[in-house]
Amino acid sequence: MSFHHSLEFAQQLDAQDPLAKYREEFHYPQHNGKDVIYFTGNSLGLQPKRSQKFVDDVMKDWKEMAVEGHFYAEKPWWDYHERLAEGLSKIVGAKKEEVSVMNTLTVNLHLLMVSFYRPTGKRIKILCEEKAFPSDQYMLQSQARYHGFNPEDVIEEVKKRDGEHFWRTEDILDKINEVGEELALVLMGGVNYYNGQVLDMEAITKAGKEVGAKVGWDLAHGVGNVKLNLHDWGADFAAWCSYKYMNSGPGNASGIYVNESYLGQKDIPRFEGWWGTKKETRFLMQPEFDPIDTADAWQLSNPPILSVAPYLASLELFDEVGMDALVQKQKSIVAFLEFVLKEIDKEVDSTFEIITPEERGCQLSVFLHGEGRPLFDYLMKNGVITDWREPNVIRLAPAPLYCSYTDMYNFGQILKEGILSK
Structure with missing residues (x-):
């Protein structure tokens, strides 16, 4: 699929996503009255409401x-x-x-x-x-x-x-x-x-x-x-x-x-x-x-x-x-996240290096060359829950049961703001 870097395109992908309804099955931490963008399902998954x-x-x-x-x-x-x-x-x-x-x-x-x-x-x-x-x-x-x-x-x-x-x-x-x-x-x-x-x-x-x-x-x-x-x-x-x-x-x-x-x-x-x-x-x-x-x-x-x-x-x-449907969305949403990262990389004076190979699951690990811990702190303060590993790697895990394509686009915008606000 050819991706486009726009909010409207991300929303279109969500509208076509057969798993989108499962977002309503989970509780989300709140930031300024809105659901956070949650990238740490590889550490602790969100709570299903039925639990x-x-x-x-x-x-x-x-x-x-x-x-x-x-x-x-x-x-x-x-x-x-x-x-x-x-x-x-x-x-x-x-x-x-x-x-x-x-x-x-x-x-x-x-x-x-x-x-x-x-x-x-x-x-x-x-x-x-x-x-x-x-x-x-x-x-x-x-x-x-x-x-x-x-x-x-x-x-x-x-x-x-x-x-x-x-x-x-x-x-x-x-x-x-x-x-x-x-x-x-x-x-x-x-x-x-x-x-x-x-x-x-x-x-x-x-x-x-x-x-x-x-x-x-x-x-x-x-x-x-x-x-x-x-x-x-x-x-x-x-x-x-x-x-x-x-x-x-x-x-x-x-x-x-x-x-x-x-x-x-x-x-x-x-x-x-x-x-x-x-x-x-x-x-x-x-x-x-x-x-x-x-x-x-x-x-x-x-x-x-x-x-x-x-x-x-x-x-x-x-x-x-079913795992087949989960894996299908996993591949798609991770590919879209990779696309968003590369688009933002073109717009800012930084270099992102994705160290996760093509043989992957939900996770992208990204070297933020030229950036440090303050960028991670900026993300956390602006409603993006992600994971930092020294020296300058963030782990992003968009779990397909509860992450959306709109989350991926909005994350890119917050990431860009964090870099340009230095």
Whole structure:
């Protein structure tokens, strides 16, 4: 599509957008009585209006039934989390039984590494991307030390080429083959938090498996953002948070995927707890663990229902819209944002450098050469909520469920005003 740099054109795109009505499903922070332009769904998604009822229902059941709510609530707490599995399986490209909801992201990655990082002989190494998200780095380092290794001897990083801001797939594949029979685990962020790059997860998974390694994905920035096919790709495991593109609320429950080939196994290495046992035998209080035949076997304790409730509310929205429609708008609105940035760049004495490659989801990361933190502060003071990363990068994530093309145009005008007002 050919874009035009005008408010009227942006409004025309909104009028033609089949997802435009979903803006009314969300609450927006206000600035001078107007909705803000919200670019930080890659950090915390906006609150769906329907979330309140889901939480209120749980509070009402707790008030009126107390412990009996586990079995007699309209949505009994006993199996509440199971209601999320089908919707999540569609979003991550998995079978329903391969998905579960529990804990938080880094907790789940640690638990999954118990099962899938099993160093033996010379196969001890872990492959990740250079400058992975700090929590992933800390997790991998601590796992290496737990197994008695020096992290520097075990963790291999795939680096970007000099002068480039993204990873090349061929470099990742070459590194996998170079480490080869020493490689125990590939664990990377499927969508990079800093530059917004979507890695070729299918090719990387295939290459890792071919050298005999297990392959897992941190999908904090991937779930609800890009099209995933974890089962068909043959990934061993994955985990994600739910409060970014999934709009479930701050610090909310995480999700996991475990490939069906590992389900129903009693002898798989795993930290185990009561809620991972089969429902039929759970209250018999048996001394031996009897795993559920699904990814729920990795659950330790009963899920936090007040945390899971808004996640279920958001999943209703995703189920109504479908990932294909979301991805279609995502591509269009991000392309329009890129167009707006380039048009503004022509009008001001600054240079914008988009460091996000074409393999991307909702996010554009932009170097603002010649600009500093005062420009970010100007944006925030004028109703644009975005994210600043040192030294001079802003991350812009126009989530397709609630961002509009008019937002993109208006952002460009505010950006231009901020630069020219110096």
